[in-house]
Amino acid sequence: MQNLTLLDGQKFQITIQRLCHQLIENHNDFSNSVIIGIQPRGIFLSKRITEELSKILPGAKIQEGNLDITFYRDDIGRRDSPILPNSTKIDFIIEGKKVILVDDVLWTGRTIRAAMDAMLAFGRPEKVELLVLVDRRFSRHLPIEPDYIGIQVDSINSQKVIVSWKEAEVEDRVILLSENNSNTEDGTSHFDR
Numbered sequence: 001m002q003n004l005t006l007l008d009g010q011k012f013q014i015t016i017q018r019l020c021h022q023l024i025e026n027h028n029d030f031s032n033s034v035i036i037g038i039q040p041r042g043i044f045l046s047k048r049i050t051e052e053l054s055k056i057l058p059g060a061k062i063q064e065g066n067l068d069i070t071f072y073r074d075d076i077g078r079r080d081s082p083i084l085p086n087s088t089k090i091d092f093i094i095e096g097k098k099v100i101l102v103d104d105v106l107w108t109g110r111t112i113r114a115a116m117d118a119m120l121a122f123g124r125p126e127k128v129e130l131l132v133l134v135d136r137r138f139s140r141h142l143p144i145e146p147d148y149i150g151i152q153v154d155s156i157n158s159q160k161v162i163v164s165w166k167e168a169e170v171e172d173r174v175i176l177l178s179e180n181n182s183n184t185e186d187g188t189s190h191f192d193r
Helices: 009-027 042-056 110-122
Strands: 003-008 033-038 063-067 098-106 127-136 148-153 160-164 173-177
Touching: 003 009, 003 148, 009 042, 009 098, 009 127, 009 148, 033 042, 033 110, 042 063, 042 098, 042 127, 063 110, 098 110, 098 160, 110 127, 127 160
Parallel strands: 033 063, 033 098, 098 127, 127 148
Antiparallel strands: 003 173, 160 173
C-alpha cells in the first residue's frame, strides 16, 4: 500500500504561481489569448490560474472557459455505463486566438486529443498550447506533450495520480497511489485519464 504525496501546501501554490509567470512570458497581457479548462477536473486548475493571473496583472481582461469533451472521447462506446456530460461554457470567440488548454493530469494524451476536436466547434485558433499540473510522461498513447508543466511524474500504469482541490476535496494535494488504493467499484479511477 503506497501513498506518496508529490505536491501539497505551499509548494502547490508556488507551482501555480510559477505556471502563471511562464504564461505571462509568452502571452503578455492576454489580449489575444484565452484559457480553456477541460471538464471535469481541468476547470479547477484553469480557474486557479485565471485568479492568480488577475492578481499579477490587475488590469488584464483574461478570458476563461470550460470545455466538455464527453462526446469526442474515443472510448465513449466502450464503457459499461453511459458517461454523463458536463457543461461547456465558452462565451468568447477563439478564432485567431492563442488558446491555452488546461488539464490537471496528462497521461495517455487521449483527453487532450478529444479536447482539441471539441474546441474546433468554436473556431480555428491561431495556436494551441497545453498546460498541465501533472505530466505522467512515460505513458503516452498519442504524440502529445505539454507546453507548461507543474510537475513530472514517472509512474507505472498500475499507479494512479490523484489531484485534490480545496474547492472540491478540502485541500490542494497531488498523491501517487498504488493500484490497490486507487480503484473505484469498476476498477478504474475517475481522477486519472
